[in-house]
Structures are given as structure tokens and as C-alpha cells.
Amino acid sequence: MNNSNGLNHNNKIMEEYLMEVPQVLEVNTELVMKSKHILLASLILAQLIYVNCFAWAVVGIATSALGTIINIIEKTKVWTVEVHNNGKHHAHMWCASKDDKIGGNNGIWVKPGDKIMWSFRRHRTTQFWCNMDWYGQRVGWDVFVNNWRDAPNPTKWSIRNDGVYDQWKNRKWRKLRS
Template sequence: MGISSHNNTGLLLLLLLLLLFSVLVSKSSCKTSALDLLDDYSYEKRKTTVDIQNDIESNGAYLYYHCWSRDDDLGQRSLNQGEQWYWEFRPYPTTHFWCEFRWYDNWDYHWKNGTFTVYRGGFFRDKYAKDLCGKDCSYSARRDGLYLLTKDYVWVKREE
């Protein structure tokens, strides 16, 4: 019972192809890894900051908020008028942070609230990093809603 020469030739050809492929990959001038092809910057190296500031134009309005992701609960907090708070994280394609905001409008005498996505990564295109705010996402809570400072330094009102 021996191995036929046809099987030996196929095995030898397969080994040569594997050797050729490994040489080509190792000699390639391309420095891009397979993960880098999925997104055009390294998630592991850059940090993103989300900044929230209370700019509510109402007499002494407190901003109450609660931010979380699938992995982290940042707790319930509050900001006095004019104060700000931020956190940093290393985003991955699955990163998604939400914040629930509420405040009492002293002019209209009722509570206002809303829940917003404040950061969401992406596998092939990170909309927040590429299009909206870069790696510094600044939000301003105002009497009429929540605003995001874009990469073009323009405040844009966010929809829930």
C-alpha cells in the first residue's frame, strides 16, 4: 500500500503554492494588516473624547444625564449651568454610547428629556470619527435640545 505519484504531485504543488504565498506576503511592501483593511485607522491607538456641557439658557437649570454603552455604565450625573464633564475611550467598530438627558425648564415650567446616541463606531465607516466630530465629540445641552460640534466647528441640533 503506497501513496500514488498523483497524490504526491498534488501535495507537492500545494506545498509550493503555500511557500510562494508566504514569501509574497512577507516581501510585500504593503504594511497594512487585514484588520486595517476593515477600517482606515487603528482603533487600538486613538482615543475618543465625549464632552457634555450644560448651556441651558434658563435660570440655574441643572442638567441630569445618564450615559452608558453595552459594556460600561457611566452612572447618573448632573451639571450646573455652565459646567461640563467628559470621558475618554478607545473605540472599536462595535462601540455605541447613549445618553439620556433631562432638565427642568424654568421658563416653561416643565421637564424636558431625550435619549441620544452620542457615539457609534462602525466596521467599514465610522460616521462619528469620519463625518461628524472626529475624535473629540462635544455636546451642548441647550434649552431647545442637544447640539453636536461638528468637525467644521458648526453646532448642529441632534434628533433623538
């Protein structure tokens, strides 16, 4: 009998334990469900951050690539400078950059109605200038500087009886001050 009393006691403890287990499991299931929602929300947030960062990275890479392409195009594009003598007198001109002399050491004589022109590839330090003896006066000016972002191609200059003029995009001829 003692054995049956002991079994009854053990069965009673087991029943109490089993009665508590579903409650514990329910609590754990609820906790697990809450954890799953938090985990899911965290994963979605992480993906949004990743996608957003990735999108900005793509924009950054595309911008950098576009800048490189523009630089390559600028370096391979041929630029032209034209100086027209629209005055009544011959102009004796010396035009040069740090690397090139247009017309050599003796310069070029430009008759009325004629022009001189030359072409080059633009570089970050490209700068051309001209000096001119004309009608008893000496005039000097920059005819092309790389950082002139609005410089037209061709860049045109006009020598007239009253001075030198330039013409930029969508603008009338303008007299230089020298």
C-alpha cells in the same frame, strides 16, 4: 582496381554528404537563432509578468499592512466625549455603553456652565448614548458610534435652552431632532 573504384565512389558520396552538411547546419543555425529569439522574448515576457504580479503583490501586502496599522492605531487611540450644559437649568444625565455606565445607576447632575466628559478606546462595536431629564422633558441620543467615520475627537455636545446640539469637524453647532 576494384578497390580504388570503391574508394572513389565512397569519397564521392562523402564529398556530396559534406557539401550538404553545411547547408543543413546553416538551416539549423537559422532555426536555432530564431528559437533563441523566441526563447529570449518568452523569458522577457515571463519576467515582465512576474515583476508586474510581484508589484501588485507588494501593493496588496502594503495595503493590508497599512490597514492593520490603522486598526491598531484606532484601537489604541483614546477618544473623548464631552457634554456641556450651556442652558439655564440643571441636567440629570445617564450615559452608558453596553460595557460602561458613566456616573453609575443614579446618573450625573450637570449644572449650567459645567460639563461631563469621559474617554475610552474605540472598538468595532463601541457605542455610547445618553438620556437626560432636563427642564421637564426627557431626551435621548447617541453620543458616539464607532461607524461615525467623521466624528471629531473630542466629540462635543451642547445642552442649550432649546435643545441638544452637536458640532462635527468644520461645521457650526447643529440642533438635534428628537
